[in-house]
Amino acid sequence: xxxxxxxxxxxxxxxxxxxxxxxxxxxxxxxxxxxxxxxxxxxxxxxxxxxxxxxxxxxxxxxxxxxxxxxxxxxxxxxxxxxxxxxxxxxxxxxxxxxxxxxxxxxxxxxxxxxxxxxxxxxxxxxxxxxxxxxxxxxxxxxxxxxxxxxxxxxxxxxxxxxxxxxxxxxxxxxxxxxxxxxxxxxxxxxxxxxxxxxxxxxxxxxxxxxxxxxxxxxxxxxxxxxxxxxxxxxxxxxxxxxxxxxxxxxxxxxxxxxxxxxxxxxxxxxxxxxxxxxxxxxxxxxxxxxxxxxxxxxxxxxxxxxxxxxxx
Amino acid sequence: xxxxxxxxxxxxxxxxxxxxxxxxxxxxxxxxxxxxxxxxxxxxxxxxxxxxxxxxxxxxxxxxxxxxxxxxxxxxxxxxxxxxxxxxxxxxxxxxxxxxxxxxxxxxxxxxxxxxxxxxxxxxxxxxxxxxxxxxxxxxxxxxxxxxxxxxxxxxxxxxxxxxxxxxxxxxxxxxxxxxxxxxxxxxxxxxxxxxxxxxxxxxxxxxxxxxxxxxxxxxxxxxxxxxxxxxxxxxxxxxxxxxxxxxxxxxxxxxxxxxxxxxxxxxxxxxxxxxxxxxxxxxxxxxxxxxxxxxxxxxxxxxxxxxxxxxxxxxxxxxxxxxxxxxxxxxxxxxxxxxxxxxxxxxxxxxxxxxxxxxxxxxxxxxxxxxxxxxxxxxxxxxxxxxxxxxxxxxxxxxxxxxxxxxxxxxxxxxxxxxxxxxxxxxxxxxxxxxxxxxxxxxxxxxxxxxxxxxxxxxxxxxxxxxxxxxxxx
Numbered sequence: 001x002x003x004x005x006x007x008x009x010x011x012x013x014x015x016x017x018x019x020x021x022x023x024x025x026x027x028x029x030x031x032x033x034x035x036x037x038x039x040x041x042x043x044x045x046x047x048x049x050x051x052x053x054x055x056x057x058x059x060x061x062x063x064x065x066x067x068x069x070x071x072x073x074x075x076x077x078x079x080x081x082x083x084x085x086x087x088x089x090x091x092x093x094x095x096x097x098x099x100x101x102x103x104x105x106x107x108x109x110x111x112x113x114x115x116x117x118x119x120x121x122x123x124x125x126x127x128x129x130x131x132x133x134x135x136x137x138x139x140x141x142x143x144x145x146x147x148x149x150x151x152x153x154x155x156x157x158x159x160x161x162x163x164x165x166x167x168x169x170x171x172x173x174x175x176x177x178x179x180x181x182x183x184x185x186x187x188x189x190x191x192x193x194x195x196x197x198x199x200x201x202x203x204x205x206x207x208x209x210x211x212x213x214x215x216x217x218x219x220x221x222x223x224x225x226x227x228x229x230x231x232x233x234x235x236x237x238x239x240x241x242x243x244x245x246x247x248x249x250x251x252x253x254x255x256x257x258x259x260x261x262x263x264x265x266x267x268x269x270x271x272x273x274x275x276x277x278x279x280x281x282x283x284x285x286x287x288x289x290x291x292x293x294x295x296x297x298x299x300x301x302x303x304x305x306x307x308x309x310x311x312x313x
Numbered sequence: 314x315x316x317x318x319x320x321x322x323x324x325x326x327x328x329x330x331x332x333x334x335x336x337x338x339x340x341x342x343x344x345x346x347x348x349x350x351x352x353x354x355x356x357x358x359x360x361x362x363x364x365x366x367x368x369x370x371x372x373x374x375x376x377x378x379x380x381x382x383x384x385x386x387x388x389x390x391x392x393x394x395x396x397x398x399x400x401x402x403x404x405x406x407x408x409x410x411x412x413x414x415x416x417x418x419x420x421x422x423x424x425x426x427x428x429x430x431x432x433x434x435x436x437x438x439x440x441x442x443x444x445x446x447x448x449x450x451x452x453x454x455x456x457x458x459x460x461x462x463x464x465x466x467x468x469x470x471x472x473x474x475x476x477x478x479x480x481x482x483x484x485x486x487x488x489x490x491x492x493x494x495x496x497x498x499x500x501x502x503x504x505x506x507x508x509x510x511x512x513x514x515x516x517x518x519x520x521x522x523x524x525x526x527x528x529x530x531x532x533x534x535x536x537x538x539x540x541x542x543x544x545x546x547x548x549x550x551x552x553x554x555x556x557x558x559x560x561x562x563x564x565x566x567x568x569x570x571x572x573x574x575x576x577x578x579x580x581x582x583x584x585x586x587x588x589x590x591x592x593x594x595x596x597x598x599x600x601x602x603x604x605x606x607x608x609x610x611x612x613x614x615x616x617x618x619x620x621x622x623x624x625x626x627x628x629x630x631x632x633x634x635x636x637x638x639x640x641x642x643x644x645x646x647x648x649x650x651x652x653x654x655x656x657x658x659x660x661x662x663x664x665x666x667x668x669x670x671x672x673x674x675x676x677x678x679x680x681x682x683x684x685x686x687x688x689x690x691x692x693x694x695x696x697x698x699x700x701x702x703x704x705x706x707x708x709x710x711x712x713x714x715x716x717x718x719x720x721x722x723x724x725x726x727x728x729x730x731x732x733x734x735x736x737x738x739x740x741x742x743x744x745x746x747x748x749x750x751x752x753x754x755x756x757x758x759x760x761x762x763x764x765x766x767x768x769x770x771x772x773x774x775x776x777x778x779x780x781x782x783x784x785x786x787x788x
Contacts (some may be wrong), residue, residue, distance in 0.1 A: 001557075001575060001576055002557055002559065002573060002574065002575055002576070003563070003574045003575060004562075004563050004574070005557075006558070006576045092539065094549070095364070095539050095544070096539055096550040098364075098552060098555065098558070099548055099551045099552040099558045103363075105361075106364065107362050107363065110363075110364055111362055114361070114362075155576060239736060253469055257576070257577055259778050260578070300691050309576040310575070310576060310578075313562055313574065
């Protein structure tokens with residue numbers, strides 16, 4: 001396949017994943033704003049930081065206001081990573097790689113764009129927000145479903161999956177890093193309602209509140225939450241899960257092409273590092289430092305894949 | 314029902330239904346108009362979802378538009394088609410012989426049939442092609458011959474598209490849509506299939522592989538990119554043929570061949586179906602500012618390292634001044650009279666003709682020699698006085714830039730409108746594949762229809778629509 005096509009698939013799925021992650025963050029932010037209005041401004045600020053949209057937002061606005069933040073994250077064209085731009089970029093990449101996609105996948109992403117272009121054509125009214133956020137998540141799931149159900153398991157599929165998990169690992173690590181201070185062991189002693197709200201925000205942002213309850217009951221400790229999101233290979237948005245998948249898909253490419261490339265070594269190293277870590281060792285090194293280090297290596301791997309598989313000239 | 318000065322393809326002047334349409338007519342009579350309207354809307358939704366759109370330059374909003382689709386098929390009887398397709402085959406054979414000749418000995422000029430300036434002053438003529446032998450001797454691998462009809466047996470060629478004819482994806486998708494919406498309609502009619510076009514295209518291109526190709530030929534489609542108006546078609550054809558869709562920046566010269574950048578390194582291409590204009594093909598040999606081409610591809614081509622389809626320089630024969638010589642060109646190379654007629658054409662470069670044209674502007678259609686897409690033309694009978702005045706000035710300033718033709722009473726075919734069936738003017742673009750194995754014409758082609766009442770302009774860029782085109786099997 002063409003290098004350009006591999007790059008297009010990789011980015012198409014990164015953008016789709018991003019749109020879904022942003023929708024979930026907005027959902028969480030909105031919930032906290034409604035249930036704990038005193039802390040809303042601070043929560044919106046961390047939502048913006050997690051979505052990497054904080055600095056640009058403050059360049060364009062003087063104050064942090066819920067409705068403005070929501071608009072910024074969903075549809076303000078001055079925010080390159082707003083959902084509308086993500087979905088449009090995903091669809092542009094899909095057009096670019098149209099010959100590599102099945103009709104089902106193409107139609108799913110095209111319909112995702114058509115629907116959201118309509119839903120996000122004007123400012124979303126608060127009463128419509130839950131429905132629109134639901135649509136964003138659902139449309140992204142439709143594309144993923146079409147990919148699973150109709151695409152040949154070969155290089156085309158691998159690049160789509162690798163893009164998905166690079167983006168997802170990045171989002172989960174950033175979410176944790178923005179909130180790392182509420183997860184430090186010292187914070188456990190505080191146990192204030194504020195901290196609980198923030199723990200809840202973390203879990204909701206990765207759609208893992210129910211999963212966590214299933215595994216840990218009603219007792220929440222920051223240590224368990226951190227371990228769950230970083231090391232639990234059963235949680236589809238954990239760093240360990242993402243890297244197991246990246247390792248698998250890079251492995252398929254290695255055996256398909258019969259060539260081992262630098263990106264394989266890099267991915268294996270990150271994977272092993274995660275496997276050998278315990279939550280104690282992570283806190284010992286420093287949660288913030290571990291996450292910063294992870295984000296750097298994740299971005300480095302993405303760049304290496306891009307060069308190994310000739311996405312660009 | 315029909316205006317009796319015009320030829321309607323469905324209805325006789327007395328309102329009775331012509332034979333080819335009888336089965337359709339009885340189906341239509343039994344159909345519920347509300348349901349047909351719903352199906353019409355459904356078709357539009359399918360086109361939008363599939364992405365069968367064309368891009369409009371310079372319009373940021375609604376940059377992707379749909380070409381309106383009409384659900385009434387345009388039906389051609391087997392006997393009519395047999396005659397038309399023989400004429401097309403003859404014309405395409407002549408076109409290839411002509412293109413070979415003008416890049417070699419120019420016998421047609423020596424014989425005094427074609428004035429040398431028709432070639433020498435033709436912007437599309439490429440000096441660089443002189444003496445080049447394209448693989449398999451084919452210049453026009455893919456041709457679209459635009460036809461109009463004025464009577465039961467009267468077809469005219471309106472223009473030849475030997476450069477990069479587009480629209481074949483609409484021909485295929487229109488049929489798919491009709492099969493999907495009205496399966497019962499096909500049960501009562503034996504309609505010749507068009508769906509093998511992509512395989513035929515692939516086989517035809519592969520048969521033109523260059524001598525340096527030693528394995529199964531690798532074919533690719535070259536597109537200017539996703540912003541091109543026909544991008545959908547480029548990706549559609551690549552997808553249907555199962556080949557890569559490449560852009561200039563995916564390609565480079567490697568060891569004297571053209572190769573594409575894949576995830577596993579550079580891979581050689583043997584045949585490039587290019588949808589990029591000559592000027593932009595190679596910045597080293599043509600326009601140096603082109604970002605769309607491949608530096609050095611023309612040198613590889615001359616050395617026999619790649620087949621470019623269509624060959625560079627084929628645009629010469631799309632020129633409307635050359636068109637006016639087509640009857641002579643066909644006769645010169647085939648030794649037979651042209652079976653398909655040209656529309657009578659005045660060359661404004663000729664002072665007598667110019668005088669006639671200027672005296673009769675209100676009744677004529679005047680076209681730019683190099684124009685396409687329905688732009689830069691004057692339709693005398695429907696133009697305003699002001700438009701005619703302004704066009705007259707342009708024509709007097711550069712007469713050699715124009716040709717003029719009488720306004721033909723193009724045939725009509727009904728469309729399904731709010732009020733029921735109502736006649737609209739149509740044209741037809743059949744698609745022709747040429748390879749050393751022969752000439753293959755897909756039965757039918759793309760019917761374009763002017764949706765505005767009385768309008769003769771069928772171009773999609775100017776509000777035209779399309780129809781599924783049926784050629785019936787012989788009884």
